[in-house]
Amino acid sequence: MIAMPSPDTIRQSISRMGASAIARGAGLAMRVPYLRDALIGSVLRRLDRSYEHVEDDSELLTNLRWFGGHLRPFLDRLVRERPAAAEAILRFLGTWICDMQRRTEGVRNGQPMPCTVVIELTDRCNLNCPGCYANSSTDGHDLSYDQLRAIIEQVIDMGVTLVTISGGEPFLREKRDRVISRLAAEFPERGFLVYTNGTLIDAQTADRLAAVGNVFPAISVEGFEHQTNARRGHGVYQATRKARALLAERGVMCGFSATVTRENAEAICQDAFIEQRIDEHDMFGWFFLLQPIGRSPRVDLMPTADQRAMLRETINRWRAEQRPIFLGDFWNDGPLVGGCIAGGRYYFHIRANGDIRPCVFSPVTCGNVFDILEGRSDHASLADFIRDNPVFRAYRRHQAEITDRNRPCLLIDHPQAFRNIAGQPTCRPDSTMPPGYLNGKIAAAIDVAAEEWAGRSAKLPPFATETSPAVEEEMNEMQPTS
Structure with a gap:
């Protein structure tokens, strides 16, 4: 008998999905609650990694991560209230991340x-x-x-x-x-x-x-x-x-x-x-x-x-x-x-x-x-x-x-x-x-x-001061792989 992987094992695998795999796998994940949750986490982690083109700009990197830390409630509500749209959005975000990687190279080349x-x-x-x-x-x-x-x-x-x-x-x-x-x-x-x-x-x-x-x-x-x-x-x-x-x-x-x-x-x-x-x-x-x-x-x-x-x-x-x-x-x-x-x-x-x-x-x-x-x-x-x-x-x-x-x-x-x-x-x-x-x-x-x-x-406070603790914990939960 072939042993089925546990839900935790599947979650771990999804959390390490590449951007192109996110785009392809959104439809399947939308049909299984614990897979949806894992896929959203993977998207947020991949978005965080896509900021590599601004690593030399600490202020911008802080602001982007602060903003990314507040996306989870939107994505959770989207999955709950509009599952069909959520599939398209997650597929779109997978494409966005792939294109972000391509844009990073272009920006580095002055394009x-x-x-x-x-x-x-x-x-x-x-x-x-x-x-x-x-x-x-x-x-x-x-x-x-x-x-x-x-x-x-x-x-x-x-x-x-x-x-x-x-x-x-x-x-x-x-x-x-x-x-x-x-x-x-x-x-x-x-x-x-x-x-x-x-x-x-x-x-x-x-x-x-x-x-x-x-x-x-x-x-x-x-x-x-x-x-x-x-x-x-x-x-x-x-x-x-x-x-x-x-x-x-x-x-x-x-x-x-x-x-x-x-x-x-x-x-x-x-x-x-x-x-x-x-x-x-x-x-x-x-x-x-x-x-x-x-x-x-x-x-x-x-x-x-x-x-x-x-x-x-x-x-x-x-x-x-x-x-x-x-x-x-x-x-x-x-x-x-x-x-x-x-x-x-x-x-x-x-x-x-x-x-x-x-x-x-x-x-x-x-x-x-x-x-x-x-x-x-x-x-x-x-x-x-x-x-x-x-x-x-x-x-x-x-x-x-x-x-x-x-x-x-x-x-x-x-x-x-x-x-x-x-x-x-x-x-x-x-x-x-x-x-x-x-x-x-x-x-x-x-x-x-x-x-x-x-x-x-000139009197405005800093745009962002910290990343959401809940999201920061999720980001650090496991080290993503390429």
């Missing part, structure tokens, strides 16, 4: 190695929110499925693991030709994070997203129901609640996206806000500071320096309290990622008209992806463009000169650096740049905000 790209499916939207850059062009644009596939194939070669889809409203395209679910099915080992207002997600759409498993809608909120309806329109909040319920019922991992303004910062920083987001099925959330670009920008709605600091400390407190939700802060998480990630360092942006931009919020363009795909460019590939384009190179050069990671952004923390870049011959304003952004009233308001944040950020 930009983006882990994500933001692709604007369309610049059309069914809403008309004030201050939004979407739908700010006079003519609507859409990327075709073939163009999207060609772009994704190239960015995967560059090391991209997470494809971020934006708009406009991306689900206008899903309604019309099922672009999102088709792409997700064609690239099953990549994650597709989709920023959406949520109003077009019906039962049929939710069914398609559940079938693929690797699409993660981030539904916009402005705070509570009152704040959301005030900016987005009457009834929008209730429509998004319905969408979240439809997605949760089918096991789709959804989350939220919150734009923080001077008017809603206090509401968003209430504990009741994050508790409501968890209660209404959100598994993750991203926070963004309102930027004065696009349609009818209002500089008086930009958050104050004190509000930006409050947001950072609130999110870090929620993390330290082990809230079972993944949280990301696009600006304040600079200490987690070594500063600004734009300019191809870790990400870049492609608009629906093909324009290539260093950042979603930088209202300039310096090339067009159609020229690359159709052989009209001096660059043979997107990778060549991101590496060699003067604007992108200038972005990364300025990033390297910034020593204060609490002030990482060229747009709002170092605006003169961005203006110098925008003045290059290969750089031109696009339809999201309002009058006065570079040298008028908006520029003056950005300068004041940058100066105020420089003073306020």
